[in-house]
Amino acid sequence: MDDITTTRSAYTVPEHRRTIERDIKLVLGAIPLDKLTPRDLDGLYRELLSRVLSASSVRRHHSILSAALGGPFAGGSSQTARRGGQAPGFTRSTVTALAAEDVQELNAAATEADPLLAAAIALGAVSGARRGELCALRWSESIRSGARSGLPGA
Numbered sequence: 001m002d003d004i005t006t007t008r009s010a011y012t013v014p015e016h017r018r019t020i021e022r023d024i025k026l027v028l029g030a031i032p033l034d035k036l037t038p039r040d041l042d043g044l045y046r047e048l049l050s051r052v053l054s055a056s057s058v059r060r061h062h063s064i065l066s067a068a069l070g071g072p073f074a075g076g077s078s079q080t081a082r083r084g085g086q087a088p089g090f091t092r093s094t095v096t097a098l099a100a101e102d103v104q105e106l107n108a109a110a111t112e113a114d115p116l117l118a119a120a121i122a123l124g125a126v127s128g129a130r131r132g133e134l135c136a137l138r139w140s141e142s143i144r145s146g147a148r149s150g151l152p153g154a
Contacts, residue, residue: 016064023048023061041065098125 008016027044028036041062048058098106103125110118120134 019061019064024065036069 024044027047028040031040045058045062048061107118107121110121123129124134
């Protein structure tokens, strides 16, 4: 982790640390590095998938492990473990968009319960933004982007 702190974003480093502590160490932490096998890595991936993590998330765990095992330990016995563990393959998920009438109905119900939620639903529906992207929006960003776009009042 110390090697990547200068080359990764302020979000990525804590996220990798959290992944290591919460998931990887929990399953592999008691195994000495020179005893780590491909079967251990595959067991980790099966465990993560059984927790209903997506294949994409498990591949991210695999990337973190590959980077760690390929770094200072390259050439050691971890080489065997790194070569053998197989992260889950890619799967395409189908995305079904709501019909315009369904969005309007959802937005009407949200307007009564929580106008801010209704605004987020409307913004998500017209922009295609994901939930995390909508939650990360800040007023200061809209003011800055408005100033760049030349919108009035910016």
